[in-house]
Amino acid sequence: VQIFFRKGAGHINYYAYAESGLHFSVGCTDGKSYSVSAPMPEDGWRHLGFTYDGARLRIIEDGEVTGEAETGEFPPVTDDTPLYIGTHSPGYKWSLAGTLDELCISEGAIAPDELLVELAAARELDAGVVEVRTFEPTEGALVLARDGVAGASIVVAADATQLQIQPARELHSYLRRITGAWLAIRTDDEDVSGNLILVGESHHTREMGLDPSALEGDSWLMKTAPGRLALLGPDRVLGGDDANAFDQRKSVCGTANAVHAFLHDRCGVRWFMPGRLGEVAPESSNLEIPELDVMERSWRDYELGGLWQDQSWARRNLLGTGQLTYHRGGHLWYTLIPTAKYFDDHPEWFALHDGKRDGKGNHLCTTNEEMRAEALKNLRALFDEGYEWIELGQTDGYRRCECDACEAQDRYRPAAGWYVPTVPADRIHLFHNWLAEKIKQSHPDRTLIVIAYGPSAAVPESIAHSPYNVIIEFTHDPDQLLAAWQGYHDRFVSYVYWFAGHGSMGYGPKTSASRVAEGLRRHIATGSKAFYLCGGGDCWGTDAPAYYTAASLMRDPDADVGELLIDFSQGLFGPAARQMMDYFALLDMATRSYHDDFGSIEYIPGEPFKGESVTPREIYPAVFPEEGLARMARVLDRAAELAETDDQRHRIAFFRDGFDFTRLTTEAFVALEHWEADKTNANLAALREAAGRRDAFVDEMLRRQAAAGGDLP
Secondary structure, three states, X not given: OEEEEEEOOOOOOEEEXXXXXXXXXXXXXXXXXXXXXXXXXXXXXXXXXXXXXXXXXXXXXXXXXXXXXXXXXXXXXXXXXXXXXXXXXXXXXXXXXXXXXOOOOOOOOOOHHHHHHHHHHHHHOOOOOOOOOOOOOXXXXXXXXXXXXXXXXXXXXXXXXXXXXXXXXXXXXXHHHHHOOOOOEEEOOOOOOOEEEEEOOOHHHHHOOOOHHHOOOOOEEEEEEOOEEEEEOOEEEHHHOHHHOOOOOOXXXXXXXXXXXXXXXXXXXXXXXXXXXXXXXXXXXXXXXXXXXXXXXXXXXXXXXXXXXXXXXXXXXXXXXXXXXXXXXXXXXXXXXXXXXHOOOOHHHEOOEOOEOOOXXXXXXXXXXXXXXXXXXXXXXXXXXXXXXXXXXXXOOOOOOOOHHXXXXXXXOOOOOOOOOOOOOHHHHHHHHHHHHHHHHHOXXXXXXXXXXXXXXXXXXXXXXXXXXXXXXXXXXXXXXXXXXXXOOOOEEEEEOOOOOOOOOOOOOOOOHHHHHHHHHHHHHOOEEEEEEOOOOOOHHHHHHHHHHHHHHHHOOOOOXXXXXXXXXXXXXXXXXXXXXXXXXXXXXXXXXXXXXXXXXXXXXXXXXXXXXXXXHXXXXXXXXXXXXXXXXXXXXXXXXXXXXXXXXXXXXXHHHHHHHXXXXXXXXXXXXXXXXXXXXXXXXXXXHHHHHHXXXXXXXXXXXXXXXXXXX
């Protein structure tokens, strides 16, 4: 495969390559992609064009169309992922075995007969050198731009990795957007005069006496010196492989944190939501930086989970991990002893149910010595890959092994794997503690995150304490349980479901900023130092303030939630901020009603900890009464009237979609209640009409939001 260029993470934006012919693909916002192919050119220099003109894809060779596909008009995917030239991605095993020259990216599709004219013009172009001037600061330490002219260059090490190169590119892009100035990216083996912004470790930062390896976790530095601004932190990637750069579990990104913190704290950039319309970057042709000497580390050890559906947004909001963390959301047993690999030869390693061992569910016989030895070998192999923390947990939907040896280890007897207050499945704790003790011998500097979930939620009865290399991961959180764990151990993290009924509301509102803040702070008060936020990131049109608040509190759990929401609303909605804050407050009250009426679970020692099952058809009409919906609609109408820019109107319309989904869903459930109470033809017609309105709205909303491309989540 000979790759010319590729853009996009996961779903492609654009992709051109040669493999027994020429191929060109463009991604659409609805998840589809469109492609065209052409014969392979003969050897020698060829001028190739790859175009999409709103009606067709074309491959053009030396001014002649050699491949064409009629596609009709579709919205191409647009985002801020890097454009890779000559390769698929950093560290990819195949790169272009040839030479590209005179590469041109145009603002629109160029007709075939005009391409050769463009080529001739490109060959005459002298790009020159970007002007960089040295300005005297008026009140700060360093002028980065004045009157739209660059006052500094960005410098990375000559051997920089993606963990420094990508943040440097982002810094360049945002400073260009803010000031209009072009701050060139140079390397530290070049002779660069004037002010320097040093991104990542280089010989310049070493001359300043800065050593990022001395910092903990994914801390970062922002430090000025005469003519210098250093932005750096510890950078590590699993296996030293650039392909793992910025993977939420496989990389530690201190330099990226430094750049994003600088843009946030010193330049006023905000990433309230993913997408172009979720960002705010204040424009000013002048940018002067005061003296800085900042070393900071986010409060959290890690934040993983649902907010990583958009990795760029998560990184820019300083989420991530301070160590290389193998965390798959629980249930490592599937990885340590997978049924598919071991059951045929070792059925005795798997749980005994009703007198048989069948391997279903991948549940283990935790007293089997051979199984333990194999699990330990596989766990050590994961640590040998370079992971520093690994989460350890039993299978989901746990069913206990009924063999005599396992049953003798505890009094846990539920058929299903419920959490039963004060009745722990010690067999699980004993197995996990045995693994921890063995890891302590072979990998004394590594850590196991042991999930306290379902049968392993209660504090063990037969173990006095866990080893120092164990962190307990809360999943259930009644006060009595948290207090019991605090009396047993002193290292905690949390696995939470957004303090919400995660699966009950569909696209509708599940949680709120105030509820998330209360829940996070409650766990923090127990000593929890990190969070896996299960779910989330899928309902930006209703829960965006909660997501932004959660991300902000991962840096500073004492941040004022009211101030965060003011910043969020003023940044996105301008003169309509007050009305949007009122709307979010109404949603907050509604979600609180939902949790007060439907979300509580009674703690009863010896009884399974589970709440009553409730359905959306019960929740929506109770939480969103007609008068409440009408009030929300009035507030949103007024916000739309006050908006001054198209961007503000588009943002309000995005949240209006979330509201209208909620309103129309509620109206359909109310119509269903009326028909079930009185099955008249009139009520049936009203039900059909309400359901039809909702379905038509959902189809239109999905079409409209898909057409928005990378503008919104």
